[in-house]
Amino acid sequence: MTLGPLMLDLLGTEMSAEEKEMIHHPLVGGIILFSRNYESVEQISALIKEIQKDRHTRLIVAVDHEGGAVQRFRKEFTRLPACAELGKVFDQDANRALELSYDMGWVMAAELRTVGVDLSFAPILDLGGLSRVINDRAFHKKPETIARLAFAYRHGMHDAGMSAVGKHFPGHGSIEADSHHEIPVDERSFDQIEEHDLIPFKRMIENGLEAIMPAHVIYPQVDELPAGFSAFWLQEILRKQLKFQGTIFSDDMSMAGAAVGGDFVERTRTALGAGCDMVLICNDQAGAIQVLDHLGDYNELVSQVRLIRMHGRNNITREQLEHDKMWQQRVTKLNSLSSDRELDLGDDQLL
Numbered sequence: 299m300t301l302g303p304l305m306l307d308l309l310g311t312e313m314s315a316e317e318k319e320m321i322h323h324p325l326v327g328g329i330i331l332f333s334r335n336y337e338s339v340e341q342i343s344a345l346i347k348e349i350q351k352d353r354h355t356r357l358i359v360a361v362d363h364e365g366g367a368v369q370r371f372r373k374e375f376t377r378l379p380a381c382a383e384l385g386k387v388f389d390q391d392a393n394r395a396l397e398l399s400y401d402m403g404w405v406m407a408a409e410l411r412t413v414g415v416d417l418s419f420a421p422i423l424d425l426g427g428l429s430r431v432i433n434d435r436a437f438h439k440k441p442e443t444i445a446r447l448a449f450a451y452r453h454g455m456h457d458a459g460m461s462a463v464g465k466h467f468p469g470h471g472s473i474e475a476d477s478h479h480e481i482p483v484d485e486r487s488f489d490q491i492e493e494h495d496l497i498p499f500k501r502m503i504e505n506g507l508e509a510i511m512p513a514h515v516i517y518p519q520v521d522e523l524p525a526g527f528s529a530f531w532l533q534e535i536l537r538k539q540l541k542f543q544g545t546i547f548s549d550d551m552s553m554a555g556a557a558v559g560g561d562f563v564e565r566t567r568t569a570l571g572a573g574c575d576m577v578l579i580c581n582d583q584a585g586a587i588q589v590l591d592h593l594g595d596y597n598e599l600v601s602q603v604r605l606i607r608m609h610g611r612n613n614i615t616r617e618q619l620e621h622d623k624m625w626q627q628r629v630t631k632l633n634s635l636s637s638d639r640e641l642d643l644g645d646d647q648l649l
């Protein structure tokens with residue numbers, strides 16, 4: 299059984315009969331989990347085992363678990379600081395910040411791997427300082443600093459058995475509007491974007507970044523379509539110019555920034571046609587069912603190879619992790635940076 303091009307969500311802490319049927323549809327290749335799906339380590343482990351039950355090819359199980367406000371599982375998981383906290387440390391002590399960034403990526407990925415999560419949609423490569431929705435999710439305002447911190451974070455993820463997903467290509471941080479609730483338009487030229495926002499993506503691609511999520515942002519000086527629907531951005535720039543060979547995950551098709559793509563079937567077709575390997579449809583089960591019913595057969599061999607590589611590695615139990623001295627030491631260091639600040643984005647949003 300192959301991995302389909304769709305990643306769907308679930309409504310609660312257990313799967314309904316309808317959801318069990320949906321996840322076995324040949325178009326489905328992944329499941330994304332939210333806070334509403336989580337009660338405890340034991341419960342989420344059981345849910346993921348149920349998701350993977352009776353499958354020849356495991357689905358990709360993903361979550362948004364960046365740190366700070368965007369951390370879906372909290373109880374029994376280490377409270378991760380916002381990435382901007384690492385940027386503040388970097389301005390005082392670059393080596394310490396890079397070490398902490400590695401630790402954060404490692405702890406995040408290692409803890410998620412113990413419950414069966416394959417992938418966290420992290421790290422953020424957007425520039426800080428302007429966007430309301432990016433805010434302190436960004437490592438820093440300076441692109442080269444972002445690249446250095448994100449590389450350390452990705453290195454930690456990799457060593458814990460998880461691939462990294464850089465987002466939101468080619469950059470959401472230089473436009474104030476929030477693509478969850480509106481259609482952001484960035485009026486800058488390609489040269490202006492290339493000189494600033496694209497730098498972290500370039501550096502990470504050069505250093506082996508495994509996957510990318512494009513932004514639901516329109517850059518009209520470059521293309522009339524949002525980046526996630528644009529063959530120019532995904533094929534000409536990302537694949538050809540930047541020579542990116544990894545996986546491309548769309549952002550959530552239910553977001554306001556995706557509305558220009560038409561209905562859910564049209565959005566999905568356009569995103570796949572532009573170059574996305576997997577399309578996310580969250581928080582709208584009727585829309586997901588519409589795509590399952592009407593998208594038709596879809597099987598791209600190259601995408602299959604890319605998606606299979608996104609499965610997690612280094613299986614480890616929770617008990618083994620908690621007895622690991624390196625885990626204990628890294629958690630202690632991260633706890634000193636944790637912030638109580640919350641960004642009220644709502645659990646129904648993919649970030």
